[in-house]
Amino acid sequence: MKPILRARNVSKVYRGDGVETWALRGVDLEIYPGEFTAIAGPSGSGKSTLLHLLGGLDLPTEGEVWLEETRLDRLNATERARVRLHKIGFVFQSYNLIPVLTALENAAFVLELRGAPRQERERRALEALEVLGVRALSHRRPNQLSGGQQQRVAVARALAARPQVVLADEPTANLDSRTGLALIEHMKRLNQEHGITFVFSTHDPRLLEHVRRTVHLEDGRVARVEEASV
Numbered sequence: 001m002k003p004i005l006r007a008r009n010v011s012k013v014y015r016g017d018g019v020e021t022w023a024l025r026g027v028d029l030e031i032y033p034g035e036f037t038a039i040a041g042p043s044g045s046g047k048s049t050l051l052h053l054l055g056g057l058d059l060p061t062e063g064e065v066w067l068e069e070t071r072l073d074r075l076n077a078t079e080r081a082r083v084r085l086h087k088i089g090f091v092f093q094s095y096n097l098i099p100v101l102t103a104l105e106n107a108a109f110v111l112e113l114r115g116a117p118r119q120e121r122e123r124r125a126l127e128a129l130e131v132l133g134v135r136a137l138s139h140r141r142p143n144q145l146s147g148g149q150q151q152r153v154a155v156a157r158a159l160a161a162r163p164q165v166v167l168a169d170e171p172t173a174n175l176d177s178r179t180g181l182a183l184i185e186h187m188k189r190l191n192q193e194h195g196i197t198f199v200f201s202t203h204d205p206r207l208l209e210h211v212r213r214t215v216h217l218e219d220g221r222v223a224r225v226e227e228a229s230v
């Protein structure tokens, strides 16, 4: 089987105010279709940077990033945006819900950007909200939802578009442990039932008990990869 995502000897340097920060150094990583992979590591180890690069949101300083047969770091910004829109779902803290839209409209948003017809958008958004257990809240705006509910709507937005890959940056960070575990369970079910590939970052050891593969980052390098039999 060929990897769906691949980082080859990827380094990322942030430069600003005369300071250089090596966020990633020579990272090699392959993600295969249908995998459920966690990226773990202490604060500042490079987890968010790696997810940004894998999703084509940012470019590596050195190395290659591939999504299937497409080399993302060779595409221009418009081409990368098109690939993201059609193939990747994001659940990132910085990609918050749009405050003036209802949960349903938020969940349908990626499909709207893709130009899907209204009926199809609504059907798929409602389906995704149902799967995440927040369909009854579909007419509420984000400020009428708890943090956990907002996070579920954000996951529903990523999933309604049926991406091949979902990249999630600390998806449980703002949730209490019960809600966090429930969200991971939902993600796992979608992974098992719909074959969606998940890569998510976390520094919560409790969540790592639920994943098959954990990539540990330290100081921007892959320190070790752990395979569990869950």
Ligand SMILES: Nc1ncnc2c1ncn2[C@@H]1O[C@H](COP(=O)(O)OP(=O)(O)OP(=O)(O)O)[C@@H](O)[C@H]1O
Pocket: 014, 015, 016, 021, 022, 023, 041, 042, 043, 044, 045, 046, 047, 048, 049, 050, 203
């Ligand atoms: N835009 C930026 N400009 C300069 N330095 C940055 C930038 N983004 C990240 N860094 C630095 O790169 C390193 C890796 O950061 P990154 O956010 O990828 O780590 P992380 O593992 O996701 O951390 P956390 O768990 O705290 O979110 C850190 O030293 C950070 O300070």
